[in-house]
Amino acid sequence: MPRILTIIVAGLLSAVPFTAMAQVNVFACEPEWAALAEEIGGAKIKTFSATHARQDPHYIRARPSLIAKVRRADLIICSGAELEVGWLPILLQKARPQVQPNGIGHLMASQYVPLLGAGANVDRSMGHVHAAGNPHIHLNPHHMVSIAAQVSDRLAKIDRANAAHYQSRLQDFTQRWQQALAQWETRATNLKGAQVVVHHSSLSYLIDWLQMRTVASLEPKPGIPPTTSHLESLLQQLNAAPANLMLRTPYEPDTASLWLSSKTNIPAVVLPYTIDGAANTGDLFALYEATLAVLLDKCRC
Numbered sequence: 001m002p003r004i005l006t007i008i009v010a011g012l013l014s015a016v017p018f019t020a021m022a023q024v025n026v027f028a029c030e031p032e033w034a035a036l037a038e039e040i041g042g043a044k045i046k047t048f049s050a051t052h053a054r055q056d057p058h059y060i061r062a063r064p065s066l067i068a069k070v071r072r073a074d075l076i077i078c079s080g081a082e083l084e085v086g087w088l089p090i091l092l093q094k095a096r097p098q099v100q101p102n103g104i105g106h107l108m109a110s111q112y113v114p115l116l117g118a119g120a121n122v123d124r125s126m127g128h129v130h131a132a133g134n135p136h137i138h139l140n141p142h143h144m145v146s147i148a149a150q151v152s153d154r155l156a157k158i159d160r161a162n163a164a165h166y167q168s169r170l171q172d173f174t175q176r177w178q179q180a181l182a183q184w185e186t187r188a189t190n191l192k193g194a195q196v197v198v199h200h201s202s203l204s205y206l207i208d209w210l211q212m213r214t215v216a217s218l219e220p221k222p223g224i225p226p227t228t229s230h231l232e233s234l235l236q237q238l239n240a241a242p243a244n245l246m247l248r249t250p251y252e253p254d255t256a257s258l259w260l261s262s263k264t265n266i267p268a269v270v271l272p273y274t275i276d277g278a279a280n281t282g283d284l285f286a287l288y289e290a291t292l293a294v295l296l297d298k299c300r301c
């Protein structure tokens with residue numbers, strides 16, 4: 001066979017499996033969105049999460065390895081509502097047109113759910129990080145239903161050949177999720193009315209869903225680290241009116257929480273917050289299971 005023909009044949013052969021195995025590249029800003037995309041996309045997609053459970057998603061560096069990942073993305077899924085405002089715009093400078101704002105591959109989950117704290121009159125100059133409303137939306141499981149539908153819709157438009165696959169996985173996920181959700185709500189009845197102290201408003205949607213009540217926050221304002229005077233006033237408040245639990249995420253510092261817990265005897269508890277934030281939280285179902293198990297175990301309520 002002439003050399004040039006050999007090269008052409010070899011090229012064609014290598015192109016065939018590549019085309020057949022092409023997957024949609026999904027770039028998630030946080031692990032919960034990578035997990036949701038996997039529920040809907042299955043083997044037809046490849047996911048990457050820019051952050052992990054022990055990283056504060058408000059503040060990461062737009063490092064070259066992330067830029068390399070976002071360049072190849074067909075779909076990006078982020079919380080939005082300014083959670084990633086410090087780093088996502090930098091990454092997007094190097095990304096394809098379809099994942100830019102208003103593109104079919106640009107999905108900001110917070111646009112599809114009601115936001116807590118939206119419209120509140122806040123002063124950005126004070127360092128408040130939730131001026132657009134609270135972006136930590138994923139711990140209200142009801143939100144996952146509408147966001148999953150968006151994920152399926154975007155995947156079907158980006159990868160039309162597999163639209164039926166995404167639609168049927170969405171139906172399957174939604175059915176299993178609704179069943180699990182009903183069971184979680186039955187099990188969580190005892191948590192209703194529990195009074196909790198939080199570090200930041202990372203857990204507000206979980207607290208809202210379970211009808212618990214936030215009585216204090218270690219941060220004087222979202223994004224402002226605890227000060228000595230603020231903690232002293234919380235100590236007085238909690239001595240007068242004790243709370244059931246002190247909650248934080250794996251990425252929030254423990255110093256203030258442990259100090260206040262030692263003074264008040266309120267249990268300081270770390271919740272998984274997102275995928276792999278604790279043992280056995282490898283998917284969204286397991287994340288909620290583990291979160292409820294910890295709350296029910298630790299709450300004196």
Ligand SMILES: [Zn+2]
Nearest residue numbers: 129201202222
């Ligand atoms: Zn926040």
